[in-house]
Amino acid sequence: MDGLDLKRRLRELMNEDSDSQWLDERTTFDFLFEAAIAFVDRTHCLKNTQEITTVADQTDYNLNPDFLKLYLKKDGYLFIKYDNGYDTFIYWKDYERIIYENQTTSVTIPDSFTILDADLPSQIAGTTTSAGASTGGKSVLTDTAADFTTVEPGSVVHNTTDGSSGVVVSKTSTTVLNTSLFGGTADDWSSSDAYIIQPQGRMKLVLDPPPSEAGDTVTVYYVQRPDPVYSDYDVYRFQNQYASALSKYAFWLYKYRDRDPNFGDAMYRYWESSIRKAGESLNQGLRPGLVKVNMRKKRTNG
Numbered sequence: 001m002d003g004l005d006l007k008r009r010l011r012e013l014m015n016e017d018s019d020s021q022w023l024d025e026r027t028t029f030d031f032l033f034e035a036a037i038a039f040v041d042r043t044h045c046l047k048n049t050q051e052i053t054t055v056a057d058q059t060d061y062n063l064n065p066d067f068l069k070l071y072l073k074k075d076g077y078l079f080i081k082y083d084n085g086y087d088t089f090i091y092w093k094d095y096e097r098i099i100y101e102n103q104t105t106s107v108t109i110p111d112s113f114t115i116l117d118a119d120l121p122s123q124i125a126g127t128t129t130s131a132g133a134s135t136g137g138k139s140v141l142t143d144t145a146a147d148f149t150t151v152e153p154g155s156v157v158h159n160t161t162d163g164s165s166g167v168v169v170s171k172t173s174t175t176v177l178n179t180s181l182f183g184g185t186a187d188d189w190s191s192s193d194a195y196i197i198q199p200q201g202r203m204k205l206v207l208d209p210p211p212s213e214a215g216d217t218v219t220v221y222y223v224q225r226p227d228p229v230y231s232d233y234d235v236y237r238f239q240n241q242y243a244s245a246l247s248k249y250a251f252w253l254y255k256y257r258d259r260d261p262n263f264g265d266a267m268y269r270y271w272e273s274s275i276r277k278a279g280e281s282l283n284q285g286l287r288p289g290l291v292k293v294n295m296r297k298k299r300t301n302g
């Protein structure tokens with residue numbers, strides 16, 4: 001399901017013509033992206049793992065920018081894997097308890113972990129070094145003097161020369177980004193256009209107490225946030241039969257913006273029905289009573 005198809009489906013649901021002035025392009029993509037995130041959050045259809053190498057006496061470790069949430073549980077408790085030559089599963093603990101217990105002395109294997117928001121990366125400003133025309137609503141931002149290491153899909157970008165703003169949809173290298181721009185005079189990049197980018201926020205893993213050894217491996221199993229689709233030919237990684245669910249959710253958001261909650265709520269019920277069916281189809285093993293995780297006994301420290 002690409003951006004062009006999703007826009008078509010939404011227009012047909014709302015009975016709007018292709019040249020409708022009421023359906024704003026940027027808002028449409030915003031609502032569809034919100035729908036895609038909600039779809040993944042409910043179905044767990046996109047998953048990923050991150051391996052983190054520990055540093056001695058270090059508590060905090062940034063998670064991948066596409067981290068949405070943890071999902072693996074044992075007896076109702078979220079867990080991650082800690083490997084120091086022997087696999088140990090450690091469990092989530094709320095941050096209030098971590099602060100109250102104040103365990104600052106490092107140990108061989110941490111007792112628990114939590115997830116918090118990480119510091120927001122600094123804004124990046126510069127000027128483009130070559131032109132990037134818009135194709136299907138996507139244009140290339142190139143700055144050979146830049147360092148886009150902290151920029152990931154979903155970051156906000158502004159072309160302060162032509163007055164447009166938009167989203168980073170993918171990264172080619174630390175000097176080249178693919179972007180979608182809206183609301184400016186050209187909605188693309190000319191050479192020497194000035195830009196400002198705000199990298200998106202991230203989450204971090206907090207180990208409690210901190211590990212005493214460097215070089216151990218922490219494996220985080222997580223639900224992966226989809227990359228944004230803000231142009232005609234970029235795609236969400238879902239099967240096409242779930243495009244209807246995304247368009248209905250976006251329709252619901254439009255109707256609430258239009259102060260038509262009764263119609264909006266009816267569309268939300270269609271969304272709920274679609275999401276339940278999708279969840280059953282995509283994740284049979286996640287239904288209550290069917291999840292079984294074979295866990296090795298947690299080794300005690302000391």
